[in-house]
Amino acid sequence: MPPILFRQKLLLGFLPVIAMMMGIAWFSYKTVEESRQASDLAEQSILIISKAHSISSKTVKWQHHERTNSQWRGPKAAIDSELHALQLLVSDKPAQVYRLKKLGSTIALLDSLNSDAQTAEPFSRKHHRLDSANTVISEMVNTFITNEEKLLTVSQKRSDRHITNAIRLIFISSFVTIATVISLIVFTLRTFRAKRKLREELQLSERKFYHVFNDSGIGMAIVSLEGKWLQVNNHISKILGYSADELMAKTYQEITYQPDMPLDDMMVARVLKGEMNTCKFEKRYYHKNGQLVWVLLTVSLIYNEDGTPGFFVSQLEDISEIKKMISELEMKNKSLVRISEDLKGKVSQLEEFNRIVAHNLRGPASSIEMMLSMLTDAETSEEKDELMHMILVSSKTLNTTLNDLMQILEIRLNHDIPYDICDLQEITDKTSNLLQGELLKAKALIQTNFKVPTVSFPKIYLESIFYNLISNSIKYRKQNQPATIFISSEPLAGQVRLTFQDNGIGIDLNMHGKNMFKLNKVFHKGYNSRGVGLFITKNQLETHGGSIRVESQPGVGTTFIIYLNQT
Template sequence: MLNGTKTIQNNPLVKQLPSATVFTNKKFEVVYASDKFVRDFGFDSQLVFGKPINELFTTLSDNWENTLYNCLSNSSEHLNVTYSLKSEADAKWYKWSCTAWLNDTNETMGLIIHFNDITEEKLKGEKVAKLQSLLDATCEISKIGVWEYDFMSDTLIGCDVIREIYGVSKDYKFSFDSAISQYKDGHSRNTIAMHVHDTLMNGKTWNEKLQFKTIKGKEIWVQVAGMPTYIDGKIVGLKGTLQNIEEQIRREAKTKENELLMRTLIDNLPLNVFIKDTESRKILVNKSECEYMGVENPDQLLGKNDFDLFDKDVAQISRAEDLHVMETLIPMLGRETTSRTKDGKMVTFLTSKIPLKSNNGKAQGLVGISMDITDLKQKEQELRDLINVTSQQNKKLVNFAHIVSHNLRSHTANFSMLLDFLAHEKNENEKVKITEMLTQASDNLLETLENLNEVVAINTNINLKKKPVRLNQRIASVKHNLKPFFTSNEARIINTISDDVKINVIPSYIDSILMNFFTNAIKYKHPDRSPIIRLETKHEEGYTILSISDNGLGIDLNKYGEKLFGMYKTFHDHSDSRGIGLYITKNQIEAMNGKVTVASEVGVGTTFKIYFNEQN
């Protein structure tokens, strides 16, 4: 080659070089080229020689020429140029290693350029850079730091988040031993040391919440995790994450404190409090609810619905209420409800159910509050009964006062009149008649006083005690005492009452009651038939009910119903009717906390039902 100005035939040694290599003159024209160079870049071997580099590689940067001239001017330097070759199919990157080409007299003849394919290295570098960028962004956003420890070189590295947690500058050099010592002495430091040892020895991974001290001595809670790193199946170090969870721990502590406060509050409320999900399953219950359900632990109720805890009819009512509240989002406030537990216990509650709304405005369950008002309802009923009894007693007292006043006034007037007649009568025979009339009036007064005294005794005698008696025995006793009366009137009793039926009564009262109803049934018999008295009993809502039916004259209840049990009220033209028997009988029944009803049809007969209270 003459002064490097024109090409010569390709050098056989260069041609066989295993790398893509070219020799250029000072004008950067190709003088020699290896076959690999021609193949790698897809050149025509006849057109390569004599071509300037910039014509072969048309995408060179603007400063390529200065770079190559620098290499020519300083033969001791080795300069590198990165060149990218892109096509529709793919892209490749090459690194040009340039060095001066010298002759035997150390005169620069041109350049020797080696083309190294660095595509894979370039792609890996870009991938690593992207991953590092992604990791840095992830760490920054999540505030989770990553660290790695090389056991062989005893080096520990950490990202910026790690440095922020430690409270150190970006140029701080981590030490593994000092990193361990940053954990709080005691449980935290012992735990981290034990995990590190287990990981290095046995390849275990771990994740712990531990207490940590920053460089400035501030104590914080951190979440630290670690796992082994391997090379050729051998553990060579550790890598893991570190996160400052101080705020999270504080929030958790505050949440627990609030939960404890709420639990203390609802457990000490004198109310049953519960929360249900959309399937009416209980997800929270307080102490009062547990006590009502007869369980010691809330876990025995959680996850169960009303069908698991109550009878089907009670559960269906409760479920219907739940669905209405959750579908309409309208609270149910202060509704009186009755529940029956599996053991048959009936309880009355004042219940409120409030929809529990989620962020989308729909119900995700409900909050229930119930107050047991069973005792209150019982006292309310007792008060109502007392008021009724007091009202009835007051009416009786007023009525009794009117009767006493009227009857005694009538007797007094009668006595006064007869005495006046006696005082002015001259005829002895007439005086005898008036004296007889005075005697009869005296007897009538005594009878009236006895009747009134009996009524007073019934309503004021609180010392008489109720006792259980066999009803059939009392019936047989009364029937025996009335045997002549039954026989003379051809009366008979049809008794269907079982011998084991007992009633709780004052014995003297039951005899009087039976005797009065039996004598009335015969006394007011129908003229066309013999009297028949039918007896039967049944149990109903705490009462033993005795039915006494006759086939007598019957009573027009539309006309006399309100006066039937009044004192001195009669409803038939009967010579010995006094109108006191039913009044006294009713007082005796009510004195035993019972009641009496009547049904009658004129010309057919009458049925009295006596309700004997089984409980009090």
């Protein structure tokens, strides 16, 4: 993950201080505003009190002036002017406005009393009414003055409270400012020292990286997020065959073996998403000479100062030789497995051959030994001639058995016999000529349908296979109808399938299926069979990669199916 940057740390560290300073600024604004309002109210109250005193004194002088002098218009105008000014000062105070209206009407009444010089009212009564009006005016003015004095007292208390708050605010602000300045100084000094230490460590790290990068025993490169080579060391040039300038003119995608790109893209995407810090995997590059080079690639992501992905650092280790050795080792292991399986097969075959030899030779040898012993004890020439004839027959049987066993052994051991392109129709015709007499006697008909006309197989063995299977179809035919033999071939997934089908007496596979291709196994008596032909046929096929199976029903016929590998 990208590291937390210095600016982010600074912002996180001073965020509470910034919030506190903003709170102090807001509180200061409110304090100044309230102080200004209290000051305005106090000033207004002082003006109102001053005007009220002025109206009171002018009214007293005016009344006194009217009693001694009939010229009263000048003082009246001054009172009206003061009264109008006072009305402007209290225009936002309904109660005070109401009182001023009452005061104005009272002054108007006093004016009307003073100006009524022609009235017949007695002098004493007139002066009594003037005194009453004067008393009302005095009381109203005093009420004004009292109310404003109370407001002034409240304003003074509020101003005192705001001054106290302002002093506290100044003290707090000063303390916070001093603490902030000290913190900034300490933080700056520590940051400067940390940066200096970091710069020294960075320089040391850069020197180390330079030597590690350029003197490394493996390929190292700096690659952009888009895949462009930004910087490479000399070892990469040795691995890929390109010079540094040639590589930096390309992207890694251009020289990557394309089947490896999905894995490459997936691993790089996981690093970019932050799922892993480093990824390591095997991939192939094209060498400048066109050959494929196996490398073990390690990719790490380097971040910018702002936390965004910057570039990749890639390490390439040439593992082509290791891959080659692993491939050769795997091939040798497979070869050893095949050899081991082949040896197991050979041992099994030799054990089987040993049992066959022991079984097939023991009887004739014991017979000959016994007859030789009897020949020694024979008294007449007729007995000796008869024993000699019997010894001769046993010797021929022993010789035939030995020839059969030698033929089987030769097939098993002869793997290097050359393969031929065998014409199936030609082999069929040759076999028919060899069995011409038997075919005529059995009135047999051979039909063919070779969709694959030729096969690759040792010709001498294929001719032997055809001879054995066709002669069996003739031998085990039904006596009451002509023999029909149908031979066909068709392609089958890299193989050729040969089919030999007849309408003979058939075989009970439920009874004889397990012994079908074993040596000296005879399934029909009275046909002069030795049980060797099918055994030899199976060995000939399996020795050269083929196989054989049988399908048969008694009284219906038999089908032999042969599979030959074709390359």
